[in-house]
Amino acid sequence: MPIYRSHVLVCGGTPCVLKGAKTLKDLLNKELNRYNLADEIRVVETGCLGPCDEGPVIVVYPEGTMYSRLQPSDIPRIVQSHLLKGRILQELVYQAPWSPPSAQEVPLEQEKYLGLQKRVVLRNCGRIDPDSIDEYIANDGYQALGKAVTTLRPDEVIEMVKEAKLLGRGGAGFPTGLKWSFTAKIDADQKYIICNADEGEPGTFKDRLIMEGDPHGIIEGMAIAGYAVGANQGIIYIRGEYALSIERMKRAIEQATAYGLLGERIFGSDFNFTIQVRSGAGAYVCGEETALIESLEGNRGEPRVKPPYPGVAGLWGKPTVVNNVETLANVPPIILNGPEWFRRIGTEKCPGTKVFTMLGDINNQGLIEVPMGITLREIVYGVGGGIPGGKGFKMAQTGGTSGGCLPAEFLDLPMDYDTLAKAGSALGSGAMLIIDDSHCVVDLLKSFMKFFVHESCGRCTPCREGTMRLYEIIQALAEGTATMADFRLLKELSATMQLTALCGLGQSAPNSLLTCMEYFADEFQAHLNGRCPTGTCKNITVKSDAV
Amino acid sequence: MKSLKDLEAIREKAKQMTGIREGKAQTKIIVGMGTCGIAAGARDTMKVILDELGKRNLTDVTVTQTGCLGLCEQEPIVEVEIPDQPRIIYGKVSAERARQIIANHIVNGNMIGEWVIGRK
Secondary structure: OOOOOEEEEEEEEEEHHHHHHHHHHHHHHHHHHHOOOOOOOOEEEEEEOHHHHHHEEEEEEOEEEEEEOOOHHHHHHHHHHHHHHOOOOOHHEOOOOOOOOOOOOOOHHHHHHHOOOOOOOOOOOOOOOOOOHHHHHHOOOOHHHHHHHHHHHHHHHHHHHHHHEEEEEOOOEEHHHHHHHHHHHHOOOOOOEEEOOOOOOOOHHHHHHHHHOOHHHHHHHHHHHHHHHHOOOOEEOOOOOOHHHHHHHHHHHHHHHOOOOOOOOHHHOOOEEEEEEEEEOHHHHOOOOOHHHHHHOOOOOOOOOOOOOOOOOOHHHHOOEEEEEHHHHHHHHHHHEEEEEHHOOOOOOOEEEHHHHEEEEOOEEEEEEOOOOOOOOHHHHHHHHOHHOOOOEEEEEEOOHHOOEHHHHHHOOOOOOHHHHHHHOOOOEEEEEEEEEOOOOOHHHHHHHHHHHHHOOOOOHHHHHHHHHHHHHHHHHHOOOOOOOHHHHHHHHHHHHHHHEEEEEEOOOOOHHHHHHHOOOOHHHHHHHHOOOOOOOOOOOOOOOOO | OOOOOHHHHHHHHHHHHHHHHHHOEEEEEEEEEEEEHOOOHHHHHHHHHHHHHHHHHOOOOEEEEEEOOOOOOOOEEEEEEOOOOEEEEEOOOOOOHHHHHHHHHHHHOOOOOOEEEEEO
């Protein structure tokens, strides 16, 4: 086997690719050939390394030096200096915003980047070549599946997931083990496992980066789920825009099939399992599990009335487990290391980690994985590196556009499903939109509501009409023409939607509005009086009776 | 693949490929890659070291480079660092010497005294 003295990991996550990572990789190979280094140094394209805002990023091993914000012109310098002569190019080394800039003190730059993070789901992301099943296997890949099908009964697998208290990471936080047990006990000729990878929540891109960075982790999780509930077919429904995810998942499935890790009689047992990839066509509502199933059946993507739940009657009327990408990626480590190990991470009620995508007014935009129960302050000012431009923290919207907004007094709130639900928000999909104090609440809500108007599928009236009316009233507030009656109507309409909309889309659409009305009541009052405190709403007109 | 054993076999093989990223390698070989080193043939020395490590499957050895040590006339200079042992610096390490250093020092633990130009 050829020995390479150095591995250069080029981040192949979409954010870095958009910033030119492919060009850098080609250039790197060209330069290595020029210096006759190609047989000494291996270039590996990996999944997301995390600091997306600092992209394109590469890591050079064995030193573990992370270079960030690279330009094509930096590559010949890195090759000449670091790879040829062994001199680290300090000026290009990634500087974590919260630790002293010294590459010598902490040898592995990547460790420094990780800081408060704990990587379970992203354990391989940015460390292995996602197109190589061998590299996945080298890092204990498929051991959990092997352990499950050769040494555990299906009910024991479910029991382990239950004991681990794994909660669904798609947003609702439903206990995964419980979900599996519903489907497992039904006697049916056919059952399905669906991996919901139709990640449409604005600002959320964790599932994409998990699929791009460690596709085999999802395959292994799906196969274990199939074994546990007695399903022999899996379908991964990927958002159509995620071209790279689709490509990598398909390749990973081919590799796993070639190794006999998918297919018939897996590990010599009686368990058979196959996986197909299906892509969505761009509708946000198809992330809702029943709409997703409708779409898979070839129908218009509209939610079904529940019950029956998919666990009982899902795809083609058969019992179907629908799990999120991140949920499934948590399964192999739980089976391999045991539920006690998993429960030691995070909080008592919500064990494990959560993958967040940080964006908005924050220094360190990108992908992070932290233990459940970490505070908002630790995320924003620790891992996130604070707010740029010396501005103040106004609020964080957790869980994407369907989540609520939390003001500064909630900075010390532990991030887990229960606590956030009590505060009127949701952990949801893990999008973390940080907003500084130069933004106007009404203006933000206007764009949030516009999104729901666009994405409402139109099946039920509360959502179809409600989203439109909410948008109109917010629009009126922004123009200073709204009245106190409109303001009251906002509340009433929101409550109606939460209670009566058919699916999560309409039920959660008013979340951001309701939390903002509660926590930023002054700003609403100011707009009712014809004044925008931040000066964002330019068209606001002052009403004669208000001044 | 029909058993856990098969999986284990692939894992062991693949681990050798990714071990470099774990930062756990014990023994270090450092090759001087200043202009002087390169001019004296350090690039060939490096190739031979990698080749020899590959042939012997010595995956727990890290190979890195460094700049000029200030002993240009002794280039190519190769430093061997084994944990809990003094660091040994060899001078004028030709391709042939490099192969012998791997065989005697790295594999068998016998330093080749006559080529040593310093220890730390």
